[in-house]
Amino acid sequence: MFDKVEAFYRPDSVREALRLLQSGRGQARVVAGGTDLVVEADDSVRVLIDITRAGLNYIRRKRGGCTIGATATMAELEDSDIIRDLAGGLLANVARTCGSVPIRNLATIGGNMANASPAADMATPLLVLDAAVVIADSRGRRKLPLADYLAGAGRSAKSLLVEIVLPDPPCGKGCRWSYQKLGRTAVDISLVSVAAGLQLDSRRRVKWARIALGAMAPTAMRASGAEQRITGRTLDCALIAEIGEQAAREARPITDVRATAEYRREMCAVLTRRAIEECADHAGQTGCSL
Amino acid sequence: MKTMELHLTVNGKSVEWTIAPAELLLDVLRRQGYFGVKRGCEKGECGACTVLVNGKPINSCLMFAAQAEGCEILTIEGVARDGRLDPLQEAFLDHGAVQCGFCTGGMVLSAKALLDRHPHPTEDEVREALAGHLCRCTGYKKPVEAVLAAAGKKKVKRTRVAAEVAQ
Numbered sequence: 001m002f003d004k005v006e007a008f009y010r011p012d013s014v015r016e017a018l019r020l021l022q023s024g025r026g027q028a029r030v031v032a033g034g035t036d037l038v039v040e041a042d043d044s045v046r047v048l049i050d051i052t053r054a055g056l057n058y059i060r061r062k063r064g065g066c067t068i069g070a071t072a073t074m075a076e077l078e079d080s081d082i083i084r085d086l087a088g089g090l091l092a093n094v095a096r097t098c099g100s101v102p103i104r105n106l107a108t109i110g111g112n113m114a115n116a117s118p119a120a121d122m123a124t125p126l127l128v129l130d131a132a133v134v135i136a137d138s139r140g141r142r143k144l145p146l147a148d149y150l151a152g153a154g155r156s157a158k159s160l161l162v163e164i165v166l167p168d169p170p171c172g173k174g175c176r177w178s179y180q181k182l183g184r185t186a187v188d189i190s191l192v193s194v195a196a197g198l199q200l201d202s203r204r205r206v207k208w209a210r211i212a213l214g215a216m217a218p219t220a221m222r223a224s225g226a227e228q229r230i231t232g233r234t235l236d237c238a239l240i241a242e243i244g245e246q247a248a249r250e251a252r253p254i255t256d257v258r259a260t261a262e263y264r265r266e267m268c269a270v271l272t273r274r275a276i277e278e279c280a281d282h283a284g285q286t287g288c289s290l
Numbered sequence: 291m292k293t294m295e296l297h298l299t300v301n302g303k304s305v306e307w308t309i310a311p312a313e314l315l316l317d318v319l320r321r322q323g324y325f326g327v328k329r330g331c332e333k334g335e336c337g338a339c340t341v342l343v344n345g346k347p348i349n350s351c352l353m354f355a356a357q358a359e360g361c362e363i364l365t366i367e368g369v370a371r372d373g374r375l376d377p378l379q380e381a382f383l384d385h386g387a388v389q390c391g392f393c394t395g396g397m398v399l400s401a402k403a404l405l406d407r408h409p410h411p412t413e414d415e416v417r418e419a420l421a422g423h424l425c426r427c428t429g430y431k432k433p434v435e436a437v438l439a440a441a442g443k444k445k446v447k448r449t450r451v452a453a454e455v456a457q
Contacts, residue, residue: 005310005311006292006311007294007311008311008312008356010356031354033352034352034354034357035349035352038351038352038353038354039333045312048312048354048356050356052357075346099334100337100422100423101347101400101418101422102334102337102340102347102348102349102400102422103349105346105347106348106352
């Protein structure tokens with residue numbers, strides 16, 4: 001447990017939170033929703049810094065995109081008109097799969113990214129939406145791609161993830177989005193998850209594609225090879241099957257208590273096919289057997 | 291041992307408690323005698339420790355007590371008013387939705403939060419609201435029926451046996 005914690009701070013600004021982190025000598029941990037941190041029960045922690053009152057609880061529309069403060073909860077994302085209107089509601093729908101209602105009232109989008117579990121539910125739709133993160137430290141703020149952050153860039157004991165930035169995704173009639181999650185139950189952690197976004201022209205040719213895989217590598221990842229292979233081609237059953245196989249080849253799954261690597265890879269192909277199929281929105285028309 | 295002061299409202303009453311900096315809300319509430327807040331899995335899976343914080347259900351085993359500074363907490367002890375059970379509690383009794391009772395407090399609180407926001411939920415919405423609560427006795431059918439009944443949805447599908455017993 002956290003028996004050795006000597007102080008619990010509730011800074012009311014990012015500046016104050018950073019000052020506390022600086023003076024924490026590496027023994028301070030940031031608390032947001034706490035749903036991962038509390039379970040982890042790290043014995044080396046001496047100072048806890050609660051950032052839920054530091055002014056990071058917002059969801060804002062702005063020119064060219066929107067910004068989400070790090071301590072916006074899953075429940076707030078589900079309910080936000082801004083987020084529901086974004087990419088066919090992709091992010092709002094995924095937020096709704098992040099555990100039970102009591103968990104979603106606590107868990108934050110910043111915590112989900114900062115903890116960077118390979119199975120973090122929000123990571124795959126955020127990668128599909130080309131998300132960036134804003135990191136604050138004593139030198140100021142900087143923005144970097146979410147993929148880089150998940151891989152370890154910009155992370156330190158004295159920096160803080162303050163904001164997620166989402167550029168406006170392609171939109172219009174030809175844009176489709178899908179999220180597929182395989183877990184033991186609806187509210188459980190995912191064994192495999194796939195998020196996809198496609199922009200199709202009127203002849204079903206793929207103009208733009210994003211495919212992201214969860215729980216298939218040390219971090220959530222883009223399936224870049226599959227994205228390249230699908231772009232510029234016309235969707236049909238054979239192509240959809242090919243893209244599923246390609247995504248599974250790019251993945252680097254492990255065997256753990258929840259599933260074997262072989263099973264994950266197999267399911268990655270299936271979920272990728274389903275995601276593309278849902279985006280293609282032609283289930284039943286072509287008789288693709290998924 | 292370092293301590294700190296915590297100010298909050300529990301079931302309508304302002305309180306000031308001395309806590310350890312990293313104590314969990316669950317531990318503090320139970321120490322103060324709110325035993326309706328049950329200690330179950332202690333990792334946010336079973337929902338037995340659910341309380342409402344500013345009207346929203348949360349797992350008190352996952353929240354540091356210090357985070358509740360200035361908040362309004364409702365525990366199951368505060369749901370009945372002036373010795374009268376809440377209609378939700380009555381509905382749980384009427385529908386046989388209580389067996390050992392360990393999960394009941396959390397379920398009633400999650401259901402209350404749902405009905406406060408959506409007075410006429412669909413069955414799917416009720417099931418989603420209760421999805422964070424594990425019951426090892428009766429299952430989920432009766433609690434779902436109880437919540438729908440409390441919401442004024444009278445379309446409670448009784449089993450043939452239950453209908454005969456009622457006659």
